[in-house]
Amino acid sequence: MAVFTRPRQAFAIAGVLGLALSATACGTGDDKKSDNAGSAECAAYEKYDGHDGKKVSIYASIRDAEADLLERSWSQFTDCTGIEIDYEGNAEFEAQLPVRVDGGNAPDLAFVPQPGLVKRFADAGKLKSLGADTKTMAEQNLPADWLKYGTVNGTLYGVPLGANVKSFVWYSPKLFKEKGWTVPTSWDDMIKLSDTIAATGVKPWCAGIESGDATGWPATDWIEDVVLRTQGPEVYDQWTTHAIPFNDPRIVDAVNRAGTILKNEKYMNGGFGGVKSIGTTAFGEAGLPVTTGRCAMHRQASFYANQFPEGTKVAEDGDAFAFYFPAIDAAKGKPVLGAGEFVVAYADRPEVQAVQTYLASSEYVNSRAKLGNWVTANNKLDIANVASPIDKLSVQILQDKTGTFRFDGSDLMPAAVGAGTFWKGMVEWINGKDTASVLQGIESSWK
Amino acid sequence: MTTATPTIAVGTQQTDGPKTTAGRVRKRLNSRTATLISIVIAVVWTIPTFGLFISSLRPEDEIKTTGWWTAFTNPQFTLENYQQVLFGRSSSSGQLASYFINSLAITIPSVLFPLAFASLAAYALAWINFRGRDWAYIAIFALQIVPLQMALVPLLKFFSTGVTVAGITLMPAWDLVDEQKFAQVWFAHTCFALPFAVYLLHNFISQLPGDLMEAARVDGAGHPKIFRTIVLPLITPALAAIGIFQFLWVWNDLLVALIFAGGGDETAPLTVRLAEMAGTRGNEWQRLTAGAFVSIVVPLIVFLSLQRYFVRGLLAGSVKG
């Protein structure tokens, strides 16, 4: 395309055509550092110096308002170091990333929410292993439980970034107080409470698993939480790594146990209809009846706090809050199911490594946390920087050394299962298919 | 929207009509039923869009709790959804106007290139005698079935690594940045549009009257001259019609643009921004209602202003008469 190499000529033509072209079209040079570089604020970023004017591209699924927060969170870093971060967020991220990578157009960094996908890229030799600084920073600041999920065949590729806690049940503290209900601390209490509420004519539970091309995932979270609670973390690990069959009797038990709530017409589906309406209810709307009193409990991750309409007070004494999804078998401990994203690198240029290191640093996590709506397992996060009550609770749970943390199982499984047959299987299960044949179907798809 | 064209004027002239009274009654009944049925179909066809339009003017709570028809008994209207779509609050995504300009910059060349190339090819396939032309035509026709999803990775590789055969670089990597990436999108859209455009244009061109060509040839005109002076003017309506289809396709495309241009406000088309409108977790879908209408406006204007070309004939017969 030779025409692109002769801008001057084209400018002339543009002039002829009457398009006023000002000098702004020309580049302003490489120096991106702002004037306050070298000031006290920038002292913390000195170790990342030396990449002024370099560009680093980041690709992730975070977009819209959340992407604004993301860009603000590293603005000081880019001002001080002169590294330009070119961020792109897209809803089709999981499908688009492999296309770009295979097409030779990979971003420098990507925030991948699935350890399974990290493994796929690592196995295909597409990922760069961490630089020495990045590795040190990650190992200092992040719990081993988490690093394990970013490691493939003994090499650390993914640095954990954000996190969320999935073992939460949303409820309305106001409504509970009004009706004299108490927050259950054991599974049996929770069932008892459900029966009490059902007797008053209100459906105690609500759920929704419709989520576009990811439909089904909220149900898989349910199952995973119950497996963790009835069988313990070891069986959970065997299940997610396919050391035991997907339809192992213990898993069948757990799914049936989840079914006593999810597929119980007396309990479901407050504000939406019967059990089957779970399949077509958008997950974002599913918990909203909690604040209107048409449903009492909704099991969903910490990030559900963002779904409530503006003006909803999300706090222990507010319109909505969450309690820990209670343990079933005390002997299995207090397990926590969660998820998060991992920063992986497709390039090993020094500036890319600098950004990757920075994203694991104390400066970054606190800068991001101050903007709200975000938690991480990074132990450099100062809880004082976390404002919202639900985020505080999440951080406490994530930083609790006595808890057992397990990553969302469907993100660990191969995508064909974890983002395919498991999701679809759960949709069929909600729609009336029996547990045994659903799990059998998923098992046979896992090769 | 005037659709009357000289070519159909002959056909519209009515004769004296049926001679008997019964015949007259039957004819009137027939045309009444015809009118009735066509109105019913038109209404049924329009209701879903109309419902969406009403919805786009209703407040979020109302959309999510009651049907759009209740707006007639309990009118509550707002421009809030349009406000959010047009002046969205997300600073990282930039202004809708940027995306609008991107859409234009992507669409215009993506319509022109395939039209030009396809009409040249269609002419050759129809009027130049060369060996294997039927097979070439059938092959191009059959290429319509290749799902463009399967072409994304190889085409992206073509741009990002170039073409090297036996160690010789036939084409270097394109290495485009920012708005230069439009070129990749044009290229991709042109590739994907060609089979359909060649198929339709071949249908049209091959049925042009042969004696026209013959006469020109006798006068000493070569293929380029015949193509420019005889064929091009005759196929203008078909080009306009196919142009509209291609325009609608490119304007509404999300996938090709995402892969070849990226999702930032420097290059991404309107569809990318509108897809984001649903909110990070899909819960703000009231904005989709307004977004859908914003994105329909331009194709609708294009269609309405070029509509008469459809009537003049997308297909051959029209010039034969």
Add this chain to the structure above:
Amino acid sequence: MEFDFAEEQPKFLMLMYGLIAFVAVVGGLLLLLDVVPAWFARRRETQLVAASASGAPLPRRPKQREGLFALFFMLPTVLLLTIGLVVPAIRTTLLSLMDKDSNEWVGLANYSWMFSDSSIIRVLTNSLIWVILVPLVATGFGLIYAVLVDKARFEAVAKSLIFLPMAISFVGASIIWKFVYAYRGDGDQIGLLNHIVVSLGGEPKQWLLESPLNTLLLIVIMIWIQAGFAMVVLSAAIKAIPGDIVEAARLDGVSPWQMFWQITMPTIRPALIVVVVTLSIATLKVFDIVRTATNGNYDTSVIANEMYNQAFRYGENGQGSALAVFLFILVIPIVIYQIRNLRQQREG
């Protein structure tokens, strides 16, 4: 945030480059085609003059000229199609014989998976239902409507209304219809279909959950979009029927019914074929509708949807490619039909 027009200038500049490139490429090609033959003609003239002067036999008119013209006319199309579609099609075929990471040859394993996995069989059946129903019904509707509104006073408006859905993207259309099919367990129905059912005294249903009804409901969306295409093409063909034929038939006292079958239908046959063929191919490739409306759940998936899932979401390149190749195979009957048509056309 102010809208900064200056920032948009590079885009206009780029658009202009594109337009310049367009003019350069197309104009250059036409110019080349004009100049080169003229040069050949001049050379031939000199040869002729020289030959007649020397009394040597006249050189024969070169034969390959037609082929040369064809080559230049076809060059851009052939080049682009090779890069953009032929190479990918070959690559896809090869990938379909390899494992999911495209490292090892696995023979026909992906194909035997395709025909043994019950959910995939369901997908293939669904695609079959789609490709039978959509072209037939959409063409039928388009034809009836084109005939009904032909020469009516409100024709332009009426046609625009039917064509309107064409201007909406598949995704947008699916969202519109999801509103129509929406279901609420308690409270008011917000979906039109359930609203109608309830006001007629029926029970509201979760339309998109009930197989095989849901596949038909998705097909309705495609028909809703494509009937406009059928209608404009067929209407144009109907208008092109020469007035004197219609006139003669009317004088013969032919009834409208006979007129339709004996005059309209045969005359617009080529247009009908174009519409049916185009719709069949578009339907085989349908993807966005299923993805947006149900994401292929509840037994509604079709080939293109499953292909996308396998190849891009699950990382199963082999299986995804095998499904794509199956699409190629499905189009063969249409291609054969097209060949037959072409033959008839050449003979007739």
